[in-house]
Amino acid sequence: MLVIGAVALATVASASAQDVIKARQAEFKEFGRRMGAIKDVVIDKKGGTLADVAGHAEYLVGKLPQIPSWFPEGSDKGETRALPEIWLNFADFEAKSKNATELARVLLTAAKSGDQTATIQAFGKLGQEGCGGCHQPYRRPER
Numbered sequence: 001m002l003v004i005g006a007v008a009l010a011t012v013a014s015a016s017a018q019d020v021i022k023a024r025q026a027e028f029k030e031f032g033r034r035m036g037a038i039k040d041v042v043i044d045k046k047g048g049t050l051a052d053v054a055g056h057a058e059y060l061v062g063k064l065p066q067i068p069s070w071f072p073e074g075s076d077k078g079e080t081r082a083l084p085e086i087w088l089n090f091a092d093f094e095a096k097s098k099n100a101t102e103l104a105r106v107l108l109t110a111a112k113s114g115d116q117t118a119t120i121q122a123f124g125k126l127g128q129e130g131c132g133g134c135h136q137p138y139r140r141p142e143r
Contacts, residue, residue, distance in 0.1 A: 018078045024070035025080075027063065034059055035127065038107075042120050050111045050119055057108035064101040064130075068094045081140040093138060100130030 034056040041048035071086055071093070086093050103126040110118035 017075050020070070020072060020075040021078050021080045021082075024075075027066075027070060031060065031063070031131075035131070038123055042116070042123055050114055050116065053119060053123075054108055054111035057104055057111055060104040060126075061101060061108055064097060064104055067097040067100075067134075081142070083138050083140055086138045089137075093134070096134045096138075099133060100126065103130040 037048070038053050038056050040046040041050070041053050068090070071082065071090075073087065076082055076084055076087060103122070107119065107122040107126050110122040113119075
C-alpha cells in the first residue's frame with residue numbers, strides 16, 4: 001500500500017510539474033508576442049503607435065517580476081528548455097529578472113514620452129540584456 005501511495009504521489013508531482021511548465025511556456029509565448037508587436041512598431045514600421053508600445057511594455061513591467069515564481073523546485077523535469085543552471089544559480093536568475101523589469105520600465109517611460117529614438121534604444125536593450133541575459137545562460141536552444 002505504501003508503494004502504491006508513493007507511485008501515486010510521484011505521478012501527481014510529475015503532472016503538477018508539467019502543468020507549471022506549460023503555464024510558464026504560455027507566459028513566455030505571450031512575452032514573445034508582445035516583443036514582436038513592439039518590434040513591428042518601432043523597428044519594422046508595420047504600423048501602430050508608441051501608445052501601443054507603452055501598452056505592451058506596461059504588460060511586461062507587470063509580468064517580468066513574476067518570472068522566478070514560475071520556476072519552482074521540481075519544474076525542471078519534463079518538456080522544458082529550462083537549464084538546471086536556473087536552480088543552481090537562482091539568486092542570479094532572480095537578479096536577471098529584476099534587471100529585465102527595470103529595462104522594461106525604461107522602455108515604458110520612453111514610449112510614453114513619445115521619443116521614438118529612445119524607445120528604439122530601450123527596446124534593443126531590453127531584448128539584448130533583459131531577455132538575452134536570461135536566455136543565454138538559462139535556456140536550452142531550440143532543436
